[in-house]
Amino acid sequence: MKRVKYRGIGAAAAAVVVCAGAVAIPASGADSSKPGHGGTAKIKMVVNDDGLVFTGPRKVERGQRLKVVNRTFPGKVGPHTFTLLRKNRLPDTKREMKQCENLKLALCENIAKAHEFDPSTFVVNKPNVEVGRKGWDKAFGRTGDSWYTEKAGEHNTRRVSANDGRTLYYFCVVHPFMQGKIKVVK
Numbered sequence: 001m002k003r004v005k006y007r008g009i010g011a012a013a014a015a016v017v018v019c020a021g022a023v024a025i026p027a028s029g030a031d032s033s034k035p036g037h038g039g040t041a042k043i044k045m046v047v048n049d050d051g052l053v054f055t056g057p058r059k060v061e062r063g064q065r066l067k068v069v070n071r072t073f074p075g076k077v078g079p080h081t082f083t084l085l086r087k088n089r090l091p092d093t094k095r096e097m098k099q100c101e102n103l104k105l106a107l108c109e110n111i112a113k114a115h116e117f118d119p120s121t122f123v124v125n126k127p128n129v130e131v132g133r134k135g136w137d138k139a140f141g142r143t144g145d146s147w148y149t150e151k152a153g154e155h156n157t158r159r160v161s162a163n164d165g166r167t168l169y170y171f172c173v174v175h176p177f178m179q180g181k182i183k184v185v186k
């Protein structure tokens with residue numbers, strides 16, 4: 001465990017204790033790797049032995065509902081985002097992650113802007129960023145699909161509108177080491 005200074009979007013600076021997560025994209029969680037025909041696939045934001053992580057299935061069907069649930073206590077760990085981003089944009093060094101948290105990385109600045117984050121008040125005016133086709137499909141760069149959450153138990157459900165065959169990469173801009181991926185299948 002390591003004490004890190006938290007200064008992310010949507011909350012005043014606060015010192016929180018998190019484990020420095022592994023940089024490699026985990027083959028997320030103990031959840032079923034089956035997309036669960038017709039049901040709702042679920043990705044959870046949790047604290048486990050690895051620290052703050054996303055857990056969820058490896059696959060989801062195109063058109064299936066994907067529910068993202070905040071199972072952490074943001075008073076302790078800060079808020080989160082579930083943000084789609086292009087694979088080559090995933091912050092993969094400590095330096096990049098630090099820059100991202102501090103919104104010094106163009107990508108992360110774009111995400112904060114898309115959420116209409118006000119750095120003077122730490123208020124996020126637009127928790128739901130929905131671009132491209134309706135549903136999860138558009139990955140940052142300049143813009144993309146993203147959800148911001150600052151309360152325990154909050155959740156957000158959208159259909160997966162990305163084409164099958166594609167892998168969606170996601171992360172949390174507040175804790176850039178929170179990363180995952182999910183493959184869209186038929």
Ligand SMILES: [Cu+2]
Nearest residue numbers: 080172174175
């Ligand atoms: Cu987070």
